[in-house]
Amino acid sequence: xxxxxxxxxxxxxxxxxxxxxxxxxxxxxxxxxxxxxxxxxxxxxxxxxxxxxxxxxxxxxxxxxxxxxxxxxxxxxxxxxxxxxxxxxxxxxxxxxxxxxxxxxxxxxxxxxxxxxxxxxxxxxxxxxxxxxxxxxxxxxxxxxxxxxxxxxxxxxxxxxxxxxxxxxxxxxxxxxxxxxxxxxxxxxxxxxxxxxxxxxxxxxxxxxx
Numbered sequence: 001x002x003x004x005x006x007x008x009x010x011x012x013x014x015x016x017x018x019x020x021x022x023x024x025x026x027x028x029x030x031x032x033x034x035x036x037x038x039x040x041x042x043x044x045x046x047x048x049x050x051x052x053x054x055x056x057x058x059x060x061x062x063x064x065x066x067x068x069x070x071x072x073x074x075x076x077x078x079x080x081x082x083x084x085x086x087x088x089x090x091x092x093x094x095x096x097x098x099x100x101x102x103x104x105x106x107x108x109x110x111x112x113x114x115x116x117x118x119x120x121x122x123x124x125x126x127x128x129x130x131x132x133x134x135x136x137x138x139x140x141x142x143x144x145x146x147x148x149x150x151x152x153x154x155x156x157x158x159x160x161x162x163x164x165x166x167x168x169x170x171x172x173x174x175x176x177x178x179x180x181x182x183x184x185x186x187x188x189x190x191x192x193x194x195x196x197x198x199x200x201x202x203x204x205x206x207x208x209x210x
Contacts, residue, residue: 017044024064029071038064038080045087058084075101082111091119113144121153124160133157148178155186164193172199181210 020036027033041061048054062084068077082097098112120136123129137154140147155170168190175183188203 017041024067028067031068031071031074031077034064034068034071035074035076035080038062038068038077042080042083042087055088058087075103079104079108079111082108082115086111086115086118089118091115091122095119109143113140113147113150116140116143117147117150117153120150120157124153124157130157130161146177148174148180148183151177152183152186155190159186159190159193164190165196168194168196168199172203175203175206181207184210 017037017040020033020040024030024033024037038061041057041064045054045057045061048057061080065077065081065084068074078097078100082094082101085091085094085097094115095112098108098115101108116136117140120133120140123136124133127133134154134157137150137157140150141154144150151170152174155167155174158164158170159167168187171183171187171190175187184203184206188200188207191199191203
């Protein structure tokens with residue numbers, strides 16, 4: 001009997017996902033096991049190319065998180081629920097979950113900043129609501145001032161409204177954080193439109209060297 005049980009257990013241990021999900025069903029009140037099952041489900045969803053299967057894994061992950069909440073609301077469950085909503089592109093709900101996390105602040109702030117960034121991008125690109133875009137992008141920068149892409153998108157929003165000087169400042173900040181030719185080109189053009197000849201020449205030289 002012992003050998004039979006060991007053999008079965010070895011089959012279960014073939015990967016973390018199988019291990020956590022099997023044990024979570026066996027011990028449904030275990031916060032640790034449900035948390036492990038939820039995180040593994042999210043991780044596998046990132047590797048899944050079939051949108052239906054991807055959604056099934058995210059739904060399963062949410063079920064494990066909800067099971068945790070019936071036992072004891074913990075920070076990691078809120079974090080995972082926020083991550084699930086990010087993958088579902090439900091950014092407002094992601095923000096609501098991230099805001100309920102009381103610890104893991106550094107991780108949460110980065111994720112929360114990303115959610116605000118994508119909400120800002122969505123407001124600008126799809127809703128054509130520039131004030132809303134700028135509000136969310138500014139919130140993102142407060143949480144994570146080292147994300148070059150957020151500075152760049154905010155710069156684009158100023159360029160769209162004709163504020164070329166402010167757009168150029170943001171493009172330059174993006175370039176300082178991540179010196180890509182794309183950021184340099186945008187800074188060059190924005191400074192040209194703003195009439196700042198010296199800055200234009202500076203970034204023109206950078207672009208020509210790239």
